[in-house]
Amino acid sequence: MALITWDDTLSVNIKKIDEQHKKLIGLLNSLYDAMLTGKSKETLGTVLNELVNYTVYHFTTEEEYMLKYDFPADKYEFHVKEHNEFKAKAADLVSRFETSSAILSLEVFNYLRDWVKNHVMDTDKQYQDFLNQQGVF
Numbered sequence: 001m002a003l004i005t006w007d008d009t010l011s012v013n014i015k016k017i018d019e020q021h022k023k024l025i026g027l028l029n030s031l032y033d034a035m036l037t038g039k040s041k042e043t044l045g046t047v048l049n050e051l052v053n054y055t056v057y058h059f060t061t062e063e064e065y066m067l068k069y070d071f072p073a074d075k076y077e078f079h080v081k082e083h084n085e086f087k088a089k090a091a092d093l094v095s096r097f098e099t100s101s102a103i104l105s106l107e108v109f110n111y112l113r114d115w116v117k118n119h120v121m122d123t124d125k126q127y128q129d130f131l132n133q134q135g136v137f
């Protein structure tokens with residue numbers, strides 16, 4: 001069973017970003033599935049690294065959009081702060097995973113699911129109207 005199912009409530013009405021969110025959710029679901037089906041530490045590590053790397057790439061895409069279209073500085077800084085806090089958490093998760101793969105617990109998956117949903121639905125949606133009004137869809 002998928003940890004998160006993408007639906008329209010997660011859309012920010014910008015095609016490239018929606019596609020990236022779908023891919024991100026797909027990777028998170030793959031990691032969840034790999035954990036549930038007892039895949040090897042090596043496999044889990046590969047998917048975890050792919051997820052973290054893609055997340056960093058995705059954050060960069062959003063930050064570039066906000067800079068390119070002059071998103072208000074205070075809102076930009078707030079958004080980047082959330083990204084950076086999550087990157088720090090993800091780096092910590094990866095380093096703890098290297099010591100013990102048991103760290104990929106249901107609790108961790110619940111945290112990841114809630115963070116992604118809340119960030120997309122609250123913080124990411126804050127640039128939606130601003131970018132749409134400038135013709136970015």
Ligand SMILES: [Fe+2]
Binds near residue numbers: 021058062124
């Ligand atoms: Fe996002």
Ligand SMILES: [Fe+2]
Binds near residue numbers: 059062124
């Ligand atoms: Fe974001």
